[in-house]
Amino acid sequence: MHPPRGHTADRPHRPALRQLLLLLDLDNTIVDRGAGLLRWAEEFSREHSLGADAVEWLMTADGDGLKPRDRYFAEVQQRFTLPAAPDELHHAYQARYPRHMYCPQSVLDQLARLRDSGWTIGVITNGLTTTQEAVLEHTGLIAYLDGWSISEAEGVCKPDKAHFERAASRCGSSLDDGGWMIGDSIDADVCGAKGAGLSTIWISRQRTWPIGLPPPDHAVGDIAEALQFMLAHTAW
Numbered sequence: 221m222h223p224p225r226g227h228t229a230d231r232p233h234r235p236a237l238r239q240l241l242l243l244l245d246l247d248n249t250i251v252d253r254g255a256g257l258l259r260w261a262e263e264f265s266r267e268h269s270l271g272a273d274a275v276e277w278l279m280t281a282d283g284d285g286l287k288p289r290d291r292y293f294a295e296v297q298q299r300f301t302l303p304a305a306p307d308e309l310h311h312a313y314q315a316r317y318p319r320h321m322y323c324p325q326s327v328l329d330q331l332a333r334l335r336d337s338g339w340t341i342g343v344i345t346n347g348l349t350t351t352q353e354a355v356l357e358h359t360g361l362i363a364y365l366d367g368w369s370i371s372e373a374e375g376v377c378k379p380d381k382a383h384f385e386r387a388a389s390r391c392g393s394s395l396d397d398g399g400w401m402i403g404d405s406i407d408a409d410v411c412g413a414k415g416a417g418l419s420t421i422w423i424s425r426q427r428t429w430p431i432g433l434p435p436p437d438h439a440v441g442d443i444a445e446a447l448q449f450m451l452a453h454t455a456w
């Protein structure tokens with residue numbers, strides 16, 4: 221049984237070191253949401269016998285996860301003239317989608333090493349509480365975190381500073397001593413974290429940082445590289 225939302229987990233073997241805060245975005249940062257969604261879309265297409273082009277349509281219509289799910293499933297229902305109501309489709313998605321999400325053990329091991337080095341680690345994510353908590357649980361991430369903050373539960377979204385404050389608080393920490401944020405969203409993660417006084421690592425996903433925008437402190441290709449950077453720059 222996992223702890224309640226935002227619970228600060230016990231860490232009996234934690235070394236008494238200076239504790240810095242490391243916040244992590246979830247989708248397309250720690251977990252490859254695109255790959256997980258593709259697995260869900262393939263399953264959904266098979267289940268409903270949707271035909272050859274359905275998977276590509278489901279992926280495109282998803283809008284990289286930014287489209288509200290009620291609107292997405294209204295479009296899905298209409299596009300494929302499914303007998304199930306959009307609410308039912310969404311409900312089924314909430315049950316199945318998290319089970320298609322994975323986090324490599326090597327990344328979980330990196331998180332464990334950072335915590336053992338004195339870092340306080342939290343997830344900050346914009347999304348639905350039920351879905352995101354199920355992803356944290358299914359991927360095993362929940363055991364490696366000091367806390368987590370989900371926008372639906374908190375009533376506030378990144379890039380709002382209040383969400384970063386809440387995430388820090390959920391980890392038993394605060395933004396007063398600074399810390400780091402790792403994420404793939406230019407606006408929500410990097411600009412938001414900068415506004416909250418955090419240093420930033422951007423997961424570029426083969427994109428170029430926009431000209432004219434203050435850059436992140438560091439840019440990397442994926443989460444493994446980001447966590448390796450943190451481990452390499454942990455001075456104690």
Ligand SMILES: [Mg+2]
Pocket residue numbers: 245246247248249403404405
């Ligand atoms: Mg993201």
